[in-house]
Amino acid sequence: MALWLVCAGAAAAAETVSLIKIDGAIGPATASYISRSIEESRAKNAQCLIIQLNTPGGLLDSTQTIVQSFLGSTEPVVVYVAPTGSTATSAGCFITIAATVAAMAPATTIGAAHPVTIGGNPTGGEEKPDQTMKQKLENFSVSYIEAIAARRHRNVEWAKSAVRESASISAEKALELKVVDLIATDLPDLLKRLNGRVVDGKTLKTAGAEISEIKMSPSERVFQKLWRPEVMFILMLIAMYGIIGELTTPGAILPGVVGAIALILALYLAAILPVNATGLALIALALMLFVFDIYAPTHGVLTIGGIISFLIGSLMLFNRADPLFRLSLGYIIPATLITALF
Structure with a gap:
């Protein structure tokens, strides 16, 4: 019992x-x-x-x-x-x-x-x-x-x-x-x-x-923090600066490696987040214009075009009317200024 x-x-x-x-x-x-x-x-x-x-x-x-x-x-x-x-x-x-x-x-x-x-x-x-x-x-x-x-x-x-x-x-x-x-x-x-x-x-x-x-x-905790528009945008910036840095200083290796890793991660997030394809294309165009200006100096014409393309692409990258997945101007404006100085 x-x-x-x-x-x-x-x-x-x-x-x-x-x-x-x-x-x-x-x-x-x-x-x-x-x-x-x-x-x-x-x-x-x-x-x-x-x-x-x-x-x-x-x-x-x-x-x-x-x-x-x-x-x-x-x-x-x-x-x-x-x-x-x-x-x-x-x-x-x-x-x-x-x-x-x-x-x-x-x-x-x-x-x-x-x-x-x-x-x-x-x-x-x-x-x-x-x-x-x-x-x-x-x-x-x-x-x-x-x-x-x-x-x-x-x-x-x-x-x-x-x-x-x-x-x-x-x-x-x-x-x-x-x-x-x-x-x-x-x-x-x-x-x-x-x-x-x-x-x-x-x-x-x-x-x-x-x-x-x-x-x-x-x-899961890490990924929960990472899948944000701000993180993807920063990764795109790192990728852009890494690629440009590798092209301007051949053999440095580190900028290219870091840039490549950041690019892959950014593309992965782009497949998950509601990204505007036109905005993504404009940012890619900006990178191409920056690279072309390295090898074909145009007295800054391509660079100016790249900055404009980058700014418009950043504004279009995410739907600013969406309260969940919008990119703040607090990220876009400083990033554009840093890119212009870079």
């Missing part, structure tokens, strides 16, 4: 819930982190994986990866928009609706899922895409969120309006419209409300469960 009580106590104490926190834009590192966390949570035999979410949006291809991992997971995934004041905007709306259980803290919001930019498009995201492309992207996003909402038995009509009309609602309204499943003030309250809920045939036992947080790996 005593042995049975010990075993029962150990089993009760063994109940765990996995937790990860996403605070910021959704990108490749986020998608990798979430997919890995789902697998780790399943391997630990956790009751569920809770994703505490606060995001202004992100890349569409990374969002699709996350949604696919949710829908294909045997591990219950709970998306919890928290803490108070947080938001699940744009990509965050898709992710929340795709969760097995969707929860929000009081005074949080969800919605505004109208697509702004595709992201991860090798041909580059145009600042002013033609109307046909905008309509295609909107239609795809509407059908995509409609399929997700229908799969999770959530309010399909509101989900479609979040894309078409950029509708945004509070946590209380989201619960009333059956966009989310529950409202919880904090994590302990969330665990209480999840306890006993039947999810995909599994009854969750979360009351008093131990929370086991899964941290980002070092590589």
Whole structure:
């Protein structure tokens, strides 16, 4: 009898819930982190994986990866928009609706899922895409969120309006419209409300469960910091200066090596971030003009043309109307001046 009580106590104490926190834009590192966390949570035999979410949006291809991992997971995934004041905007709306259980803290919001930019498009995201492309992207996003909402038995009509009309609602309204499943003030309250809920045939036992947080790996943390427009721009500058430095001082080797590495990394980020192809081409033209001026002196004509091309290309490189992926003038102006002096 005593042995049975010990075993029962150990089993009760063994109940765990996995937790990860996403605070910021959704990108490749986020998608990798979430997919890995789902697998780790399943391997630990956790009751569920809770994703505490606060995001202004992100890349569409990374969002699709996350949604696919949710829908294909045997591990219950709970998306919890928290803490108070947080938001699940744009990509965050898709992710929340795709969760097995969707929860929000009081005074949080969800919605505004109208697509702004595709992201991860090798041909580059145009600042002013033609109307046909905008309509295609909107239609795809509407059908995509409609399929997700229908799969999770959530309010399909509101989900479609979040894309078409950029509708945004509070946590209380989201619960009333059956966009989310529950409202919880904090994590302990969330665990209480999840306890006993039947999810995909599994009854969750979360009351008093131990929370086991899964941290980002070092590589994921580094990549999360790197996939930013500012980082890509700086890498392009290093590549440009390295190539010019190698050509002006043949045999130096180091500038050429550093420039080549920076160029490869910049091109990799260009394939992920919503880059304008025209802006990229203008910056490449600027580099060519600088190089030509080294071997065919034109009294600065080519250099001036290169500076103008560099400035215009930098301004066009990212959509300045996009709040997530725009390049500040605080980077562009100093970079242009340094390039002119270089």
